[in-house]
Amino acid sequence: MGDKKELSKKEIPLFWALLPLIIMIASMIITIIFLEQGPHIPLIIGTTVAALVAWKQGFKWAELEEMMYKGIKLALPAIVIIILVGLIIGSWIGGGVVGTMIYYGLQIITPSFFLVTITLICIVVSLAIGSSWSTMGTIGVAGMGIGLSMGIPAPIIAGAVISGAYFGDKMSPLSDTTNLASGLTNTDLFDHIKHMFFTTIPGILIALIVYGIIGMNYKDSNIDTASIQQTLSVLEESFTISPWLLLIPVAVIVLVALKVPAIPSLVIGILLGTLSQVFIQGDTLAEAIASLQSGYIIETGNEMVDNLFNRGGLDSMMYTVSMTIVAMTFGGILEFSGMLQSIMNQIIKLAKSTGSLIATTILACFTTNATCSEQYISIVVPARMFASTYRKKGLHSKNLSRALEDGGTLTSVFVPWNTCGVFILGTLGVGAMEYAPYAVLNYVVPILSIIYAFIGFTIQKLSEEEIAELDRMDELKELEELQTTTN
Known part of the structure; x- marks a missing residue:
């Protein structure tokens, strides 16, 4: 953009952030279950509603286009x-x-x-x-x-x-x-x-x-x-x-x-x-x-x-390719308009303890898989949202990276309209609701991860030396940013 504005910095009220998701999921249920049709049109409906909400919140059409293109670029x-x-x-x-x-x-x-x-x-x-x-x-x-x-x-x-x-x-x-x-x-x-x-x-x-x-x-x-x-x-x-x-x-x-x-x-x-x-x-x-x-x-x-x-x-x-493009236009608007961040901010409030933080991270990853329909976004967005919270609680980053994979990589197969679910249908000829009970690894691992979080098993804390090193790196980063701004 010409004014170099960060697209994802706007604060979107929770109701308006949830509205596109509610309408998309409702239309998805009607289309897939009752009309027995594909997931493309519900995602297009969700994208349209998301664009209208973002426009109402002050974004211009050129910015909305850029959000969609950035979303598609992630899936290339x-x-x-x-x-x-x-x-x-x-x-x-x-x-x-x-x-x-x-x-x-x-x-x-x-x-x-x-x-x-x-x-x-x-x-x-x-x-x-x-x-x-x-x-x-x-x-x-x-x-x-x-x-x-x-x-x-x-x-x-x-x-x-x-x-x-x-x-x-x-x-x-x-x-x-x-x-x-x-x-x-x-x-x-x-x-x-x-x-x-x-x-x-x-x-x-x-x-x-x-x-x-x-x-x-x-x-x-x-x-x-x-x-x-x-x-x-x-x-x-x-x-x-x-x-x-x-x-x-x-x-x-x-x-x-x-x-x-x-x-x-x-x-x-x-x-x-x-x-x-x-x-x-x-x-x-x-x-x-x-x-x-x-x-x-x-x-x-x-x-x-x-x-x-x-x-x-x-x-x-081509069915899967078109599905991926449509899903990423929807996900692009949700992420870069700040809607997804508004939702994640509310989810983060549930994280009072280490156990609830990791459980919330996994829930957020699955939610992103279900709403943005893309495995990559289910890792990217929660990583951005939760990184500082893990740091404040003195938790090593490997706890977050594991939770992202346990909740994001693995659960993508359970969403019929996620690109992974659509790919499996096209490749193996079996739908998500049919194979879900038998994809044992994909649901056992997130459950184990949550259990570990609440009992404290394998949860790695930051040492004093690691905290000092991270603080030093933050200071260097701030100094570099200040020098760049000055130049």
Whole structure:
């Protein structure tokens, strides 16, 4: 802006700050539950009401536009990943990579241990690449095919995939949310990860036990082996199956493990999948490009195989991309107009003790996930709002960074209109309300985090030396700002 005004400095009365959220949520409930339509229009209604409220509070149209653009800009990295995941699904299905993973998975994995196995595989992959979305879009899609062939319901499979994928998204030093939470709170990255061990390791162990118990209901004797054999036959007829094709996902994992950025690594995976479709599966270049654009198309006569493999491509992700853009226009106005800050200020008043402060932080993260529909904002906004409060209470920043991930990163999957919920629906084909009971890690960890907060377990206090160092850094920062202003 020409006058350099900070957009987020206005004080918005609580009633007016809540009004867009109330109207958006009400319209969301009516649209999704009663009209059985998508979440885009309710978010547009919420954005319109938010813009009108901000205009009433004195913001000009040019400022409102800037708020929306700033919100969308925050989501651009996620949009790029969404597009690449659509391309990689299309190319890996067309190239026979997914078919090969399913083919060998059906022969190696037993139904009673499948849920535990797919969770562990997703853990390893997501730790290596640092991305839950990429893990779900590749290993997760193959896992859905294997599990469905074994007669395991889709919501249960999706829950196991999500738990495994989000473990790595939360604990990998390559994860964007892990780096975001530690960076915003000025916490050493590996101190942040170590502090998350106390909630995340018990959480995943509980999840694995639950999946082990559920898996016992799907023993070999209860499985239609004829159906599995038929699926194997269909895969052999439809694709060239070769263990060499497994080198493609391995190559992507190795690249990211070698600290090649996620985007170029995924692009290489897309290229390898496309080459495989042309030179190994024998499709034409036009068919390979069609798989990238509109997804792979196959008609085998086997309903399960057709439903699983007719997917992917750039077009399939446009619903999620448009959803992300709409959500971020809404979130942008809420954040940069100061509405979200007004709401957070009221939430902070609930934080009287250390336990209530951390519980309130987690609640704020979930609230932001539900209202702004974006995982990144659920970390960014509470980090800004709560940092000084943690400092005043003498709490180490790693407590805040852990709470941000426990409450922000993990709970995003439970909101159907959040970009994470929409992505999972588009990728795994299961809605948030269906898989929610089975995404065990994602709700156990926030609960453990709150329990720890109230009993004081693993809550790290600042030492006198650390407080003195922080005070010194604040003085240096103030001096630098004063010199900059003078110059």
